[in-house]
Amino acid sequence: MDYFLYQEGTLHAEQCSVVDLAHTYGTPLYIYSRATLERHWHAFDSAVANHPHLICYAVKANSNLAVLNVLARLGSGFDIVSGGELARVIEAGGDPSKVVFSGVGKTVAEMEMALGLGIYCFNVESAAELELLNEVALRLGKVAPVSLRVNPDVDAGTHPYISTGLKENKFGIAMEEAERIFIRAHQLPGLEVKGADCHIGSQLTEIQPFLDAMDRMLGLIDRLAEQGVNIAHLDVGGGLGVTYDDEQPPAPSDYAAALLDKLEGRDLKLIFEPGRAIAANAGIFVTQVLYLKENSDKNFALVDGAMNDLIRPSLYSAWQKIIPVVPRAGVERNYDVVGPVCETGDFLGKDRMLNLQAKDLLAVRSSGAYGFTMSSNYNSRPRAAEVMVDGDKHYVVRARETVSQLWQGEQLLP
Ligand SMILES: Cc1ncc(COP(=O)(O)O)c(C=O)c1O
């Protein structure tokens, strides 16, 4: 359940009319709901309330400062993958001591920044990264808290581009090598082994792959204990799916209960890195119909939002629900909803039954995660504005880009 509902025949974000928001702020426009973000975060946090845990929201899903700030106020931790994301967390009032740093390509500058701020843990993804982090920490006179991201080689059953826990993926350390590298980490003076970590993919709609990964990780943790390497936390990554269409992913409470069951009394702190499950259905993307166009085979709704604003449909053939902001009575026709970008792959949805006229507003549901954060200026299109609704109030949390911002930092030759 989220807080984007029809009231009196028109779509609302909490108590705000989407028509009014679109008229006030223009389109294309991202709209987020604070109440939905908070409800989704609490769903995770309360699911593990009786067990030591940390919810580290995956910043990549939606890194708007206001979104991060809403979660920081709840006491959330954050999963980051770059110095830029770390800087955003700090700017938004997040607590660095609740930050885990994932990612296969951390630079020395990023390591220095994170060590300086005192993050909770580095999720180290290779033996080479481990050695470098040790050197950087020693040089700064620090001890880096580390967890090793292990690749448990389970099939997450999701889109190949967002599956991360198979041997053939670039992420993490192979299970066969994990013990050796953990022991090496344990011996290095600049490191302190805190945890073990895995993340098998995104938009998972079944519990079983998570449980398979957990079994393998717990086996590893037990083998490490026998060798004197004690693991204080298990980071199970993110990846819990959401409903875009008719998927029925497990609720955070069922997912967490199943994982807790596997712990069998172990005293392991659990870390979760949910991104999509918190942000996706806390946001919509609103676009206006510019033109209707038909040829002998197809009806096109040309809208002012495009793949540069919301790339998931083009990039992964992802399906997101497209609904009219003010539904019209009458006959629906089959439309491809397409943007102004000069690419055949520029579409928000194909074969959608809609009754449309020019200037109608459409909402693309489930756009709060991997929406704005993956947007670009392709075709020199300024990025959309972002608005956060809070009850009957609304705030611009990122202004629409101006055209002159498009070439900021560029220079003519002398
Ligand atoms: C290491 C890591 N943690 C967390 C996430 C968040 O994933 P999701 O948005 O599917 O919860 C990702 C992205 O897939 C990731 O790579």
Ligand SMILES: N[C@@H](CCCC[NH3+])C(=O)O
């Ligand atoms: N960007 C992807 C998810 C990527 C997850 C990052 N590891 C999506 O929109 O589905």
